Amino acid sequence: MLTCREMSELGSDIIDHRLTFKTRLGVLMHLSMCVRCRNYIKQLELTSNTLKKISIDDEYVDTDSILKSVRKPDA
Amino acid sequence: MDDEQEMIQRLKRGDPAACETAIKAHHRFLIAMTVPLVGRDLADDVAQETWIKAFAAVEKFEGRSAFRTWLARIALNEARAMRRKYSREVSLDSWGVDPGSPITQRFTDDGAWSTPPSQWHHETPEEILTEAELQECIRKHLHKLPSDQQSVVMMRELAGLEFNEIAHALGLAEGNIRVLLHRGRQRMHTMLEHFEEEGTC
Secondary structure (H helix, E strand, C coil): CCCHHHHHHCHHHHHCCCCCHHHHHHHHHHHHHCHHHHHHHHHHHHHHHHHHHCCCCCCCCCHHHHHHHHCCCCC | CCHHHHHHHHHHCCCHHHHHHHHHHHHHHHHHHHHHHHCHHHHHHHHHHHHHHHHHHHHHCCCCCCHHHHHHHHHHHHHHHHHHHCCCCCCCCCCCCCCCCCCHHHECCCCCECCCCCCCCCCCHHHHHCCHHHHHHHHHHHHHCCHHHHHHHHHHHHCCCCHHHHHHHHCCCHHHHHHHHHHHHHHHHHHHHHHHHHCCC
């Protein structure tokens, strides 16, 4: 039987669907009985999906100077 | 046609305004992804070279990956070239060592939760990202991750690169990349959990 600590270590393999058949059975059994681990895995997946969508480009970007230095494709 | 596809069509026609849109949307990301690899000063050069190559090759972009993923691939190649040229600038020798779980103190000796995950107010990425303060907090903590975890999170989550591409770029085994990604996600989860509980960064 997997412990909650072991479940937390398997978290990314679980959300990335990279478990062996045997481990997957153990994970499914644990998840069916443990709401705490269900929460953790769900939140880890939400964290990952949020990172996939976040933009880090809200700061000011001096596009003019960049464009000048890279030479416009139509120049 | 969505905004990105429209921008790409305009880029293919050589529309300078589309170049500006692309730079505005992705320049900071390219810098953030390459700083841990080549250092702050060279990251500007890498980003600049990436734009030169991208604008020259955009006609060949077939849209099989997201535009950001395509740009990230070009940037990684440029960063690799830059690292070869200035091999002593940034050392990645210490990268890939697993620092262990950042939540190990949340379990009892027999491996059960002693501090279990709290309930969150947000259910979807969209709900999380509508809060400007929370978005800013995520960015701040992303930059506070150890360099190796930060790079892997940027390359995998934000850029959408494959594990083998990341492993090749960083000279590490895919297994190491998966561990670094997991540790990075765990730290970012802890940050989000704190925000969900306290309402502050």
